[in-house]
Amino acid sequence: MTAAAAPHNQPATLSMTQVLWCGAMIVTMSMGIRHGFGLWLQPMTMDRGWTRETFAFALAIQNLAWGLAGPLAGAIADRFGAFRVLIFGSVLYGLGLVWMGLATSGLAFTGSAGVLLGLAQSGTTYAVVYGVIGRNVAPDKRSWAMGVTAAAGSFGQFLMVPVENWLIGGFGWQNALFILGCLALLIIPLAFGLREPRTSPHVGHQQSVGEALREAFRYPSFRWLTAGYFVCGFQVVFIAVHMPSYLKDRGLGPDVATVALALIGLFNIFGTYAAGSLGQRMPKKYILSAIYVLRSIAIVAFLLLPLTPMSVYIFSSMMGLLWLSTVPVTNATVAQIFGVQYLSMLGGFVFLSHQVGSFLGVWLGGRLYDATGSYDLVWWIAVALGIFAALANLPVREAAITRLPRPAPLTP
16 A cells, blocks of 8 residues: 655645745746856956866855755755745845955855855755745646746846846946845745745645655665756856856957847747646656757757857747756656655755756856866767756656555554
8 A cells, every 4th residue: 555755735824926026036046047157157266367177166165055055945944834945045145245246256256156156055045945936836836836936037047137137337346246246135034935834734644754765865766866957057147157158258248148148038938838837737847858868959059059149149038948947847847756745845956966967067157167178078068968857858757756644653
């Protein structure tokens, strides 16, 4: 005799409108700010006398710190509520941006832009917010709701890139970081909208943290999802951080890079919403495989066709449709298989793989550029990894895992 894994009929404790609105605004702010960090690469390295690898290594550490802290932040949010995690993350975000502007050595820059901002992002982005969505949105709307929130994060990317470029041009790169540090604190009032009652009702089979982790890591589909997400991180963070410099090296002006990053954010709105909606109607593993194949095709076309502002804009629009569209589908699959009791924590572990990929993508971009004077090798690595991820998602089984019921306690 078996029991379904998830407390899928768990009653909602917050209104869906409130959860979606506040969650979307938090992700808009947290993801929007970080999306434009590549705009600081050249002004900071020139002003401080650093190599590109110094800048890239700090952002690589940021992604790694974000990933390593993600499971812990998720576990705390699952146990004590997302509200406290979001408050703490917002404060760290503001402090990290200010320290980033004040850093005068590579070590200080790694501590601020790397470690502190990575910790901040672990507590203010998808894993924590999606846990609240999973517990407060009905299963038949969960993938759609996650798509809405991811689309909001995409809108933040579209909105913040030109804003950050304007701040750098109008106030200087250092003051621009101080202003963004103040904006990051706006997450604090929004966190109140995700404050769940301390006694959230749970029904069905209850697990300990250890049981949930052992179950997930022994399950092949969880490992396949984790492997695919590694590739997602490698591709998107390499492009986000290094494409502005790649375009400038090829003779295109900085405005082309700004428009390109903004287009990624704009089209990501439609891509993430569409992916979340499709996740309610068709197998999610096929959506993920298609996303990774299309990314590889887009990169190959970008590399082989003549580089012009128009080709950059077309590539950015295509990549935007595929950019974060993996996020709602991957997290909805985790919720569908394992339930929502430990969704933030399990989502954090899957995201850790994403961030290891991000670390390698951004660091290898700087390392191989300094070694070869070109980004070409990293682009082709991204293509090969996309094919791997497409194949890795095909064996995923999306049905809810079955668990043996707990034995009844013995009575004397």
